[in-house]
Structure formats: C-alpha cells, structure tokens
Amino acid sequence: MTREPDSHYSSGNEAVIGWDIGGANLKAVRLSREGLQVVQQPFAVWQRRDELAEALARIAAELGPAPCAAVTITAELSDAFRTKRDGITFILDALQSALPETELKIFGLDGKFHHPAKAYQQPMLVAAANWLATALLVARDLADCLLVDIGSTTTDITPIGGGKVLAEGRNDPERLVRGELLYTGASRTPICALVQRVPLWGGWCPVAAELFATTQDAHLLLGHLPAEQCASPSADGRPATPEYALERLARVVCADTELLSQAEVQAIAQYIANEQIHQIAGAMTQVLSRVKVVGPVAAVGAGAFLAEAAAARLGLDYLRPATLARGAASVAAPAVAVALLLNEEACV
Amino acid sequence: MTREPDSHYSSGNEAVIGWDIGGANLKAVRLSREGLQVVQQPFAVWQRRDELAEALARIAAELGPAPCAAVTITAELSDAFRTKRDGITFILDALQSALPETELKIFGLDGKFHHPAKAYQQPMLVAAANWLATALLVARDLADCLLVDIGSTTTDITPIGGGKVLAEGRNDPERLVRGELLYTGASRTPICALVQRVPLWGGWCPVAAELFATTQDAHLLLGHLPAEQCASPSADGRPATPEYALERLARVVCADTELLSQAEVQAIAQYIANEQIHQIAGAMTQVLSRVKVVGPVAAVGAGAFLAEAAAARLGLDYLRPATLARGAASVAAPAVAVALLLNEEACV
Incomplete structure (x- = not known):
C-alpha cells in the first residue's frame, strides 16, 4: 500500500528514503518537501x-527518486540464511542491485550510519538495529x-531517560534475555507459541503444536484490529x-466450527489476547526492574493498542509519541526514524 | 521407504493393506503370507x-495388490480443509480414485470398520480414530x-484395563482436555510450541515465535534419534x-553459530528434551489420576524412547509391546493395527 504524502513530515533539503527490511515485511518511506509517503x-x-532485489526495486519506483537512502535490517535472522553474516551480505547485495544510483547509509548499533563496505565487514554492527533508530528519534521529544x-x-x-537510550542489550539474544525484545506481535505470532492451553468447556485444553492460527485472528475476532489493517498472511x-x-x-x-460454537471460540480469542497483554x-x-523510568509508556506500531493495554494494567500513563503517532508513520516507525535521522546529516 | 517383509507378521488368508492417512505423513503396510511390508x-x-490421490496410488503400487484395505484417517484436521467433514470427504474421494479396485474399510471410533458410504455420512465417526485401533490391538496382549x-x-x-480400552475422550478436543492426546512428537513439534524460554548465559532466554527448529533437531543433536531415522522435513x-x-x-x-558455542546450543537442546519428557x-x-492402571507403560512409535524416559521419571515399569515392538511396525502402529484387525474379519 502507498499512503498519500503526509505533510506533517517534510525534509528540509533533498528527499530521503528510509528502509526497514524485515524478514516478513518490507517497509519504506520517502521523506520530501511534500511530506511523508x-x-x-x-x-x-x-x-x-x-x-x-526485484521487490525492493518495485517499492523504490513506487516511492520516487531520492539521492540517499537510510537502511535498517532485521531480515538477516530469517532461516533463508545460515548465519546473520550471510543474511546481511545477501541483503546488502540485493539493495545495491535494486538501487544502483542511490547512496546507501546503513544504520548501526552505535547509532550512526555506515557505508555498505563497512556493513559487509561488520555485519553484527548493522544487524537488528531498527529498535535503536526508533528510540533515538523518540528520545528527542520524550x-x-x-x-x-x-x-x-x-x-x-x-527505556529512555534524560534523553538517552538506556537499553542494555545490543544483539537479539542479549535483548531477549533482558526483556527488551519480546518475540510477540499484533498479527504474526502463532497461537501455539503464545499459549500452551486455552479455556474450553469449563476446563483447559492444550493447543495443537501447529501453525493453525495467529494473533491476527484473535485481534480480528475481538475487534482490536479492523480487517483492513490485517496485512499479514493468515x-x-x-x-x-x-x-x-x-x-x-x-x-x-483440533476442532472445527461444527464442533465448537462461536461463543466457545470467542472465549478462546479473549484468553489469547489477555495472555498476550500479560506477557507484554x-x-x-x-525492564523496569532494572531502570527507573519517570515518564509515560510511549506506544508505537501496529500493536500500539497492546502496549496501551499493558501499560494500563501496570497503572502506568501512556501516550502515542507525536513524531510517530500518525497512522502510516506509526506502523513503519523504524523506517520513518532512519529517514528522519539521516535527513539531518549531510548525505554525501 | 519400504522395508523388507517381516515374517513375524503374516495374514492367515488373503493380503490386506493398512493405511494411516495423517496430515504430515502417509503410512501403509501390507500384511500377507510373506509377512509385513x-x-x-x-x-x-x-x-x-x-x-x-497420486501419492496414495504410488504407495499402493509399491506394496502390491490386496483385495481389501483398512483405513484410519487423521489428515482431516489439516487446514487444507475448512472443516473435518470437508477433510474426510476429500480424503475418501482421493482413496476411491487411487484404489478403484480395492474394497475400503474405514475404521471408526466405535471400534468397527465401515463402508465408505457411511464414512461420508458420518465423518466424525471415522475422524482421528487411529489411537483406538492401536489400543484395541495392544489390549489383546497386554x-x-x-x-x-x-x-x-x-x-x-x-489406559487399558482388563483387556478393555478405558479412554474417556473420543474426538480430538475431548482427548486433549483429558490428557489422552498431547500435541507433542519426536520430530515435528516446533520448539516455540514446546517451550517459552531456554537457558542461556546463566539466565533465561525467551524463544522466537517462529518455526525455526523442531524437536527432531534437539533429539538429533543429543543422539536420541539417529540421522537415518529423521524422516520429517526440517x-x-x-x-x-x-x-x-x-x-x-x-x-x-535469534542467534547463530557465530554468536553461540556448540556447548551453549547443546545445553538448549538438553533443556528442550527434558521439558518434552516432563510434559509427557x-x-x-x-490420565492416571482418573484411571488406576495396574500394568506397565507400553511404549510405541518413533518416539517410544520419550515414553520410556517419561515412565522412568514416574517410577513406572515399561516395555515395548510384542505386537508392535519391531522397528517398522512400531513407527506405523495404527496402520499395522487396522491391517491386523481387519485381517480377522471377513473382508467381503
């Protein structure tokens, strides 16, 4: 989907593209004088x-030209690649082949942009740095x-304090161990990975260890996600x-709609959503057991509604940060963030 | 794979084929005077x-002719089908098209064989009855x-007592709720469905909610499953x-073999196997909290080693039942069971 340019955002100088290359979704934004696409x-x-490479080229053509592109990558974790190094190399190759005339700036875990040559050499510097881009952007306002x-x-x-990003983990497993990365999402999470049992007939039913349904189904059924926002494959x-x-x-x-009533399935969906909010x-x-945060919860992303529900449960204030609160920008926060961050730097 | 006929088994009269049509595996045995294939x-x-239909026809050709085939079906649960009814209908159609000259006998949850016409009419009678076939067979010896x-x-x-099958659940969700069906297996279970965290660096690491690895990987790495017995796709x-x-x-x-040492991954595999045995x-x-069983645990299937480990943990005696103890027969127990059960009935 392309959204109409949002003039809330605009680049001061030349247009810049922000890329967030994930394993399940490609996101890109173009920041120009006309606004944000x-x-x-x-x-x-x-x-x-x-x-x-072909998919990247098609998206770039749709967005229109820009001399510079800021890139953040998480797709290197996909099992399409044997190691993260292999993944970063493959993705950098695809970017260069798709965007031969664009100057690429790869965002790193040091908070800086790097030339592709450096990213090839130090793949772990640029792997899964998307969260840091979003955090650096939000830290300016909040x-x-x-x-x-x-x-x-x-x-x-x-956690953000005194305008600084106070995260402790850097790479994915470090962040998982510290609670800074939680592998749960608003649409793609398999139900069997989220819960081991659900309520049924007044008892508990263990779930099938198969990819039979995802969180998108539960949130769709409960009205948390409108059908038009359900972009993930079922x-x-x-x-x-x-x-x-x-x-x-x-x-x-292991049932079907002949065996279970709508109310029985609805109760299962309710339980699933409740457990997901509980885990978040x-x-x-x-995270808060390590760092005292004095401000509110800043809720971002397609699953911001889950962050707000979790915050409410903990008695914390919450808001949607102004920089990323607007619809399209919110669901593509890291792409917006790298574009805005690069926009402030000299491109060449 | 076809195994050489095992003359431990043989049919008294004409050859009979036993089919176990699962969602992830097709299993078939031919019981004849020469033994079991x-x-x-x-x-x-x-x-x-x-x-x-084509796959069924190929397997039938490999096994050789038989006037009669006994069938048990579990593939109706697959999301290839919107309901179990749809699934049973589709599979019966495929069977009839693949085996036009074979008399089909569909095993039901009443412990009897049924004409396909009845199975079309009462799909829930024949859906997921494979466990009952195995149990009826084992109950004769144990x-x-x-x-x-x-x-x-x-x-x-x-549970089997006094030669009778004492299971309480009949359909899949009833059996799940009662602990009589547990959705965990020796090779296909996604790790993210089995555990929510694993030990890492002296702490706990939540796992990625993706199909990145399965129990086959853990049991392979630990030497529980030899590589030649790893038949499930990775x-x-x-x-x-x-x-x-x-x-x-x-x-x-979310790591790779550059980030983690072999010993660190080995510890994760050990934990996974331990948790699986614990769940079993x-x-x-x-089940034992409802029915007092006086005899031993009868361990069957490609994951019999897990059943034995769980029995040992509970201080229960265990054995591999003679009827199904032999290699090929053990991994295809329900197919062997329906063949042996039908063999005793008049075919026409």
Whole structure:
C-alpha cells in the first residue's frame, strides 16, 4: 500500500528514503518537501529470497527518486540464511542491485550510519538495529519514557531517560534475555507459541503444536484490529475475516466450527489476547526492574493498542509519541526514524 | 521407504493393506503370507492436497495388490480443509480414485470398520480414530497397561484395563482436555510450541515465535534419534544433520553459530528434551489420576524412547509391546493395527 504524502513530515533539503527490511515485511518511506509517503508490503524472505532485489526495486519506483537512502535490517535472522553474516551480505547485495544510483547509509548499533563496505565487514554492527533508530528519534521529544513498539511479529521495549537510550542489550539474544525484545506481535505470532492451553468447556485444553492460527485472528475476532489493517498472511492462506478467523482458532484445539460454537471460540480469542497483554506487561516489568523510568509508556506500531493495554494494567500513563503517532508513520516507525535521522546529516 | 517383509507378521488368508492417512505423513503396510511390508512417506497435505490421490496410488503400487484395505484417517484436521467433514470427504474421494479396485474399510471410533458410504455420512465417526485401533490391538496382549504411542507429531496416552480400552475422550478436543492426546512428537513439534524460554548465559532466554527448529533437531543433536531415522522435513529445509540442527537451534534464540558455542546450543537442546519428557510425564499423570492402571507403560512409535524416559521419571515399569515392538511396525502402529484387525474379519 502507498499512503498519500503526509505533510506533517517534510525534509528540509533533498528527499530521503528510509528502509526497514524485515524478514516478513518490507517497509519504506520517502521523506520530501511534500511530506511523508509510506509503502508496506508483506514479503516472506524465507520463501522468496531470490525475489528480494526485484521487490525492493518495485517499492523504490513506487516511492520516487531520492539521492540517499537510510537502511535498517532485521531480515538477516530469517532461516533463508545460515548465519546473520550471510543474511546481511545477501541483503546488502540485493539493495545495491535494486538501487544502483542511490547512496546507501546503513544504520548501526552505535547509532550512526555506515557505508555498505563497512556493513559487509561488520555485519553484527548493522544487524537488528531498527529498535535503536526508533528510540533515538523518540528520545528527542520524550526525554523520559518507556518506548514500547509492537509490530506484526515482535515487541521492542526500550527505556529512555534524560534523553538517552538506556537499553542494555545490543544483539537479539542479549535483548531477549533482558526483556527488551519480546518475540510477540499484533498479527504474526502463532497461537501455539503464545499459549500452551486455552479455556474450553469449563476446563483447559492444550493447543495443537501447529501453525493453525495467529494473533491476527484473535485481534480480528475481538475487534482490536479492523480487517483492513490485517496485512499479514493468515495461517491457512484464507482471508482475514472474522468468519475464517473463527475456523482457524477452532483448529487450535483440533476442532472445527461444527464442533465448537462461536461463543466457545470467542472465549478462546479473549484468553489469547489477555495472555498476550500479560506477557507484554511482564516484559515491561522486567525492564523496569532494572531502570527507573519517570515518564509515560510511549506506544508505537501496529500493536500500539497492546502496549496501551499493558501499560494500563501496570497503572502506568501512556501516550502515542507525536513524531510517530500518525497512522502510516506509526506502523513503519523504524523506517520513518532512519529517514528522519539521516535527513539531518549531510548525505554525501 | 519400504522395508523388507517381516515374517513375524503374516495374514492367515488373503493380503490386506493398512493405511494411516495423517496430515504430515502417509503410512501403509501390507500384511500377507510373506509377512509385513511397511511404507512411510512425509506428505504435507496442507501444501499438496491435490497430489494426495497420486501419492496414495504410488504407495499402493509399491506394496502390491490386496483385495481389501483398512483405513484410519487423521489428515482431516489439516487446514487444507475448512472443516473435518470437508477433510474426510476429500480424503475418501482421493482413496476411491487411487484404489478403484480395492474394497475400503474405514475404521471408526466405535471400534468397527465401515463402508465408505457411511464414512461420508458420518465423518466424525471415522475422524482421528487411529489411537483406538492401536489400543484395541495392544489390549489383546497386554490386558492392563498405559499405552503411550509417540509419533512424529502427537502423543496418544490410552489406559487399558482388563483387556478393555478405558479412554474417556473420543474426538480430538475431548482427548486433549483429558490428557489422552498431547500435541507433542519426536520430530515435528516446533520448539516455540514446546517451550517459552531456554537457558542461556546463566539466565533465561525467551524463544522466537517462529518455526525455526523442531524437536527432531534437539533429539538429533543429543543422539536420541539417529540421522537415518529423521524422516520429517526440517524447519529450514536443510538436511537433518547435527551441523544444521545446531544452526536451527541457535536461531530459536535469534542467534547463530557465530554468536553461540556448540556447548551453549547443546545445553538448549538438553533443556528442550527434558521439558518434552516432563510434559509427557505430566499428561500420563493426568490420565492416571482418573484411571488406576495396574500394568506397565507400553511404549510405541518413533518416539517410544520419550515414553520410556517419561515412565522412568514416574517410577513406572515399561516395555515395548510384542505386537508392535519391531522397528517398522512400531513407527506405523495404527496402520499395522487396522491391517491386523481387519485381517480377522471377513473382508467381503
């Protein structure tokens, strides 16, 4: 999808593109004098890695020209690649082949942009730095807050104090251990990874260890996510509508819509959403057990509604940060962030 | 694979084929005067449903002719089908098209064989009855035991007393709620469905909610499953060898083999196996809290080693039942069971 330019955002000088190259979604924004344009596209790199360069080129053409592009990458974790090093190399190759005339600036875990040559040499410097870009941007407006960015797949929880990013972990496993990265999202999380059992017939039913349904189904059925915001592919490939979501959720307990009533499936969805909010609140508590944050929870991303629910449960104030509060910008926060950060630097 | 006829088994009269049509594996055995032949083939019905009839015909040709075939079906749960009714109908159609000259006898949850016409009419009578076939067979030799059949994907726990099958649940969700069906298996279970965290660096690391690795990787790395017995497709499509299993398991904590040492991944595998045995022992305890079983645990299936480990943990005696103890027969227990059960009935 492309959204109309949002004139709330504009570049002071030349246009700049921001890329967020994830394993399940490609996101790109173009920041220009006219405002901000956003493109988001599901792209399963583990199924289609050889089409990546082509997909990038198509999105770039849709957005229009810019001399400079800021890039953040998380797709290197995909099992399309044997190691993160292999993944970063492959993605950099695809970017250079798709955008031969664009100067690429790769965002790193040191908070700086790097030439592709350096990224090839030090892949771990640029792997999964997207959360830091968002945090640096938010820290300017909200010097004290707990940034909670919930996307389709993952949740980033970043403490910010005195205008500084106070995260402790750098790479993915370090961040997981510290509660700063939680592998849960608003749409792609398999139900069997989120809960081991759900309520059924007054008892507890263990769930099937299969990709039968995802969080998108639960939030769709509960009205948390409107159908038009359900961009992630469904588990069975059928449409993201309440009717099909019901079928997928029934299958989680090895049942179907002949065996279970709508109310029985609805109760399962309610439990799933409740558990997900509980887990997010738990990770927030873990982070807050290390760093005292004096400000509110800053909720960002397609799953901002989950961050707000978790904050409410913990009795914390929350808001949507102004820089990233607007619809399209919120769901593509890291792409917006790298574009805005690079916009302030001299491009060449 | 086809195994050489095992003359331990033989039919008294004409040859009979036993089919176990699962969602991830097709298994078939031919019982004849020469003994027992077994074919097992991974077949992902959710990806390739339109090739099912062809796959069935190929396996039938490999096994050779028989006037009669006994059939048990579990593939109706696959999300290739919107309901179990749809699934049973589709699979019966495929069977009739693949085996036009064979008399089909569909095994039901009443312990009897049925004409396909009845199965079309009453799909829930024949859906997921495989566990009952195995239990009826085992109950003849072991009048008192706790039958634990662990396959690639699921575990069936069936109490047997006084030669009778004492299971309480009939359909899948009823059996899940009662601990008689546990959705965990020796090879296909996604790690993210089995555990929510693993030990790392002296702490706990939550796992990625992605299909990055399966139980096959853990049991392969630990030497519980020899590589030649790893028949299930791996999560990343790469070979089932310790080297690749290491890569897949490292990805479960969003890492790779550059970030983690072999010992660190080995510790993760150890924890995963330990948790799986713990869950199986837990479900066994649940079943035993309802039915007093005086005999030993009867361990069956490709994951019989897990059933034995769980029994040992509970201080219970265990054995491999003679009827199903032999290699090929053990991994295809329900197919062997329906063949042996039908063999005793008049075919026409």
